[in-house]
Amino acid sequence: MDSVEVAIGIKSRLAVSVMLRLATVMAVAFVLLAVAPAAEAQQPVGKVYRVGFLSISTLPYVEDFRQGLRDLGHVEGRTIVIEYRSAEGHHERLPNLAKELLGLNVDLIVTTGGGPPALAVKAATKTMPVVFLAGDPVTGGLVSSLARPGGNLTGLDVFANELDTKRLELLKEALPRVSHVAFLRNPGGPGYNPRNPTGVAQRQRVETAAQALGVRLRILGAQVPSEIDTAFAAMARERPDALLVVSDAMLTSQRRRIVELAAQTRIPAMYPWREFVEAGGLMSYGTRLPDMYRRAATYVDKILKGAKPQDLPVEQPTKFELLINVRAARALGITIPQSLLMRADEIVQ
Numbered sequence: 181m182d183s184v185e186v187a188i189g190i191k192s193r194l195a196v197s198v199m200l201r202l203a204t205v206m207a208v209a210f211v212l213l214a215v216a217p218a219a220e221a222q223q224p225v226g227k228v229y230r231v232g233f234l235s236i237s238t239l240p241y242v243e244d245f246r247q248g249l250r251d252l253g254h255v256e257g258r259t260i261v262i263e264y265r266s267a268e269g270h271h272e273r274l275p276n277l278a279k280e281l282l283g284l285n286v287d288l289i290v291t292t293g294g295g296p297p298a299l300a301v302k303a304a305t306k307t308m309p310v311v312f313l314a315g316d317p318v319t320g321g322l323v324s325s326l327a328r329p330g331g332n333l334t335g336l337d338v339f340a341n342e343l344d345t346k347r348l349e350l351l352k353e354a355l356p357r358v359s360h361v362a363f364l365r366n367p368g369g370p371g372y373n374p375r376n377p378t379g380v381a382q383r384q385r386v387e388t389a390a391q392a393l394g395v396r397l398r399i400l401g402a403q404v405p406s407e408i409d410t411a412f413a414a415m416a417r418e419r420p421d422a423l424l425v426v427s428d429a430m431l432t433s434q435r436r437r438i439v440e441l442a443a444q445t446r447i448p449a450m451y452p453w454r455e456f457v458e459a460g461g462l463m464s465y466g467t468r469l470p471d472m473y474r475r476a477a478t479y480v481d482k483i484l485k486g487a488k489p490q491d492l493p494v495e496q497p498t499k500f501e502l503l504i505n506v507r508a509a510r511a512l513g514i515t516i517p518q519s520l521l522m523r524a525d526e527i528v529q
Contacts, residue, residue, distance in 0.1 A: 226259075228258070228259060228260065228261060229254075229259065229260045229261070229287045229484050230260075230261045230262075230263065230284065230285065230286045230287055231260060231261070231262050231263070231286060231287060231288055231289070231290060231480060232262075232263050232265070232281035232282075232284065232286040232288070232289035232290065233245075233262050233263065233264045233265065233289070233290045233292075234265050234266075234267075234274070234277055234278060234281060234289055234290070234291045234292070234297045234300070234301065235264075235265070235266045235267070235291070235292045235293045235297060235429065236266070236267050236269065236271065236274070236292070236293030236294060236296060236297055236429045236430065237266060237267065237268055237269045237293060237429045237430050237433045238266050238268065238433055241292075241469050241470055241472075241473040242264070242473070244469075244470040244471075244473040244474050245290070245473040245474065245476055245477055246262070246477075247474060247477075248473065248474035248475070248476065248477025248478065249477045249480065249481070251474070251477070252477060252478065252481045254477075254481070260484075263281060263284055263286060265277045265280065265281060267297070269404055269405060269429075269430040269433070270404070271296050274296055274297055274300035275300050275303065275304065277300070278297075278300040278301045278303075278304045278305075279304050281301075282301075282304055282305055282308060286308070287309075287483075287484060288308065288309040288310065288311065288480065288483050288484070289301050289308060289309070289310050289311075290310075290311045290312075290313075290476060290480060291310060291311070291312045291313070291314070291335075292312075292313045292429065292473075293313075293429030293430075294314050294315060294339075294427075294428065294429055295312075295314045295315065295316075295317070295320040295321075295322060297312070298310060298312035298314055298317075298322050298333060298335075299320070299321065299322065301333075302322065302331075302332075302333060305332070306331070306332060307332055308332060309332055309333075309483045309488075309489045310332055310333040310334075310335070310489065311333075311334060311335045311476055311479040311480055311483065311489075312333060312334075312335035312336070313335055313336050313338045313472060313473065313476055314335065314336075314337065314338065314339075315337060315338060315339025315427060316337065316339065317333075317335070317337055317494055323494055326493060326494040326496065327493050327494075328490065328493070329489060329490050329492070329493070329494060330490050331489065331490060332489050332490070333489055334479065334489040334490070334492040334493070334494055335476065335479060335494060335495075336472050336475060336476055336479075336494065336495045336496075336497075337494055337495070337496045337497070338467060338469065338472045338497065339427045339452075339467075342385065343427065343452070343465070343466060343500075344385065344386050344424070344426060344427070344452075345385050345386060345388075345389040346465060346500075347424055347450045347452070347465050347466075348361065348386060348389050348390060348393065348395070348424055348450070349389065349393065350450060350463065350465055350502065350520070351422055351424060351448075351450040351463070352393050352395065353517065353520055354448070354450075354463060354504075354514075354516050354517065354520055355421065355422055355448055355514065356517075357421070358395060358421040358422045359394065359395060359396060359421060360395070360396050360398065360418075360420045360421045360422075361390065361395050361396070361397055361398070361420055361421065361422050361423065361424055362397075362398045362399075362400055362411075362415050362418075362420040362422070362423045362424070362447070363386065363397050363398065363399050363400065363423075363424050363426065364400050364401075364402060364408075364411055364423060364424070364425045364426065364431065364438070365399065365400070365401060365402075365426040365428065365431075366401065366402060366403055366426070366428040366430050366431055367401040367403050383399075386424075398418060398420055400414055400415070402430075402431065403430075404430070405430070405433075405434050405437070408431075408434055408437060408438060408441065409441065412441040412442075412444075412445055415445055415447060416445050420447065421447075421448075422447065422448045422449065422450070423442060423447050423448070423449035423450070424449070424450050425438065425449060425450070425451050425452060425456070426452065427452040427453075427466070428452075432452070432453060432455065432456075435451070435453075435455055435456045435459050435461070436459045438451075438456070438461075439451075439456055439459045439460045439461045440460075442461065442462075443460065443508070443511065443512075446512060448462050448463075448509075448512055448514060449461060449462050449463070450462070450463045450464070450465065451463065451464040452464065452465075452466045453466050453469055454466070454468070454501065454503050454526075455469075457503040457504075457505050457508075457528055458528075460505065460508060461505060461508065462504070462505050462508045462509060462512065463502070463503065463504050463505065464501075464502070464503045465500060465501070465502050465503075466500060466501070467497040467499065467500055467501075468499065468501060471499075472497065475495060479492060501525040501526065502523060502524045502525050502526075503524065503525065503526045503527075503528065504516055504520070504521060504524045504526075504527050504528065505527075505528040506521075506527060506528065506529060507528060507529060508528075
């Protein structure tokens with residue numbers, strides 16, 4: 181092999197070596213570029229928002245609210261932190277819990293379980309944004325109007341003014357011979373509290389509807405869970421034809437006990453939410469609370485992005501559902517009219 185061939189061979193090997201080194205460098209660079217965005221994504225970016233969540237009692241819909249936040253891109257623990265507080269059915273605890281959340285320097289507060297939690301926060305601050313889930317917020321003094329709330333509160337009217345009246349009408353349609361109806365409410369909550377204008381208006385509406393239907397109402401109260409048994413003991417003595425349960429957070433949290441006692445007392449009952457029927461109750465008519473809690477997350481998202489509560493109209497429910505449990509009807513020895521069954525959104529067999 182002459183000197184020319186040796187030189188060519190050396191150059192070839194050098195070229196191959198350089199190409200291999202270049203390929204290695206490019207591969208490493210590619211990997212680093214691919215990994216960098218993922219590494220950055222694992223690090224908190226920007227402000228971590230702190231949201232207070234105040235409820236009159238523990239509710240089964242908190243996870244729906246959290247899912248609504250996730251759907252909007254919020255990651256709990258990374259982009260948002262939620263401070264949960266519950267009064268466990270004791271309204272007198274609400275003012276201190278509201279002040280406790282304000283002391284944590286939250287960015288806004290979500291209130292659930294009717295007007296009292298929102299009113300407690302409203303009394304403690306005029307500037308902190310509040311997103312409420314409550315009933316009849318204008319009459320209850322939460323906002324000046326639905327279209328223009330006007331202050332630091334906005335949210336969702338989850339009960340709708342005429343729902344209890346409609347429930348009574350449906351109960352009468354299901355049981356045409358009903359003439360005596362027990363009405364179970366929480367005297368310390370938004371229903372029938374004489375100091376609460378929402379409760380007074382609600383009572384007047386239901387009593388007017390009962391009179392028009394030829395039905396006598398027997399109002400029974402349960403302010404704490406232990407008083408539910410007392411109310412049903414009164415029903416066992418008085419033997420009303422049916423029961424209407426008012427929309428209330430404490431009563432909803434005790435739905436399994438209420439449904440169990442209604443079955444034991446053999447009293448047909450109309451409930452405010454589908455969760456009562458899912459627990460074995462006879463009938464329910466109302467909005468889908470899980471959907472409303474997910475909608476509340478959109479208000480939180482808008483406010484965290486700069487929107488002002490006074491510019492966000494209060495949202496009212498537009499969809500209502502009637503559920504009928506025919507298995508519970510058979511256990512009670514009653515027959516639901518076919519015309520009502522055909523109108524039901526869901527029939528539980």
